[in-house]
Amino acid sequence: MAVNTQTWWQQGRVVETSDLAEGVRRVVLAPDRPVHAAPGTHVDLRLDLAGHVRKRSYSVVRSEDGGRRLTLGVQLAPSSRGGSRHMHGLAPGDVVEMTGPVQSFPLGVGADRYVLVAGGIGVTALVAMADALRRRGADYTLVLAGRRRAVMAYLGELVEVHGDRVRVFVDDEDVRLDVAELVGEIAGSPAAARTEMYMCGPIRLMDAIRRAWVSHELPEPNLRFETFGSSGAWAAEDFVVHLPQLDRSVRVGKDSSMLDALEDAGVDVMWDCRKGECGICQVKVLDVSGRIDHRDVFLSQQQKETYASLCLCVARAARGDSADADAAEPAAVTLHLP
Structure with a gap:
């Protein structure tokens, strides 16, 4: 069951679609x-995916004309559970909830x-923030890694608009983002205690930044x-x-989340963000066959390593690099629901 549903549900008509980058719509x-969408906001959509209604969240890249036009950018994920494929198939005139x-x-x-x-x-999630900071005349740096x-997406436009405030790191050009160096620069600056960092990206990147931020004893509320x-x-x-408490076992497909699979099986679970941020869907782990791939930003690294709990919305069990990785049996996790 949802703990909190935000604002109201309404219909939205698709008025434009185009390609932003390879695989990004x-x-x-x-x-x-x-309603005007401030920087940092997102919208939730209800999508009919293979006969199941799923909620998916997408950052608002731009809000124009008092919110009458909300621009989203959607990457076609290789491991898509259907949401990004559905979004890439939308055309002008289509209606979404x-x-x-x-x-x-x-x-x-x-x-x-x-x-x-x-x-x-x-x-x-950051395009509108960068534009707002530019309008304010603030001291800001925009770091783009890919x-x-x-x-x-938006690479050329952001470089053109924000100029030398943009730092670009591209893996296949052998110019990779050094997280330790980036956070070290902040920690060594006179404004270290009054610097705020806003980040959005893959879990591993954000985990690395969080570890570096904590190791430099920078104010944790300033990392968002x-x-x-x-x-x-x-x-x-x-x-x-x-x-065990329900005497049930539920199989989770590679295109489904644990939370979705449990809900489809009629298991009542608590959730809110569905993005691994809030911890509302955290449950106790009793046993694991394989590895837990946590994928959340709620649990600390120490908590993740103990395998004591997980967040249902994003965590997965995997054979990974464990000893039974080539076994015929799938990975399994035994949970106690609150």
Whole structure:
């Protein structure tokens, strides 16, 4: 069951679509009840995916004409559970069910310096922030990291608009983002304690930044993030969830989340963000056959390593690099639900 549903549900009409980059689609929605979307907001959509209604969240890249036009940027994920494929198939005239703007990643006011870090499609959460900081005349840096330039949405536009405030790191050009160096620069600056960092991207990138931030004893409230919870240590695979208290076992397909599979099986579970951020869906782990691929930003690294609990919305079980990785049996996790 949902703990919190944001604002209202309404219809949104697709008014424009176009390609932003290789595998990234621009979708412009016109909501029935327009409200301006501030930087850091997203909208939730209800999508019919293979006969199941699923909620998916997408950052608002731009809000124009008082919210009458909301631009989203959607990457076609290789491990898509259907949401990104559905979004890439939308065309002008199509109608989706959507919320008003949801604010869970607000841009602060009053910091001496701002550092925005985008990994891959995480840039969609930061475009509006960079534009707002530019209008304010703030001191800011926008860090863009990606595998190849061809897949980096908004890259050319952001460089053109923000000039030398943009730092670009591209893996296949052998110019990779050094997290330790980036955070070290912040820690060594006179404005270290008054610098705010906003980051959005793959879990592993954000975990690395969090570890570096803590190791330099920078103020933890100054590190803010949003995640899409879709990347992990191993590729998604089928696994089994055992629920002894209900005397049930549920198979989770590689294209489904644990939370979705349990709900489809009629198991009542608590959730809110569905992105691995809030911890509402955290449950106790009793046993694991294989490895747990956590994929959340709620649990600490120490908590993840103990395998004591997981977040149902993004965590997966995987054979990974464990001793039974080549076994015929799928990985399994035994849980105790609250």
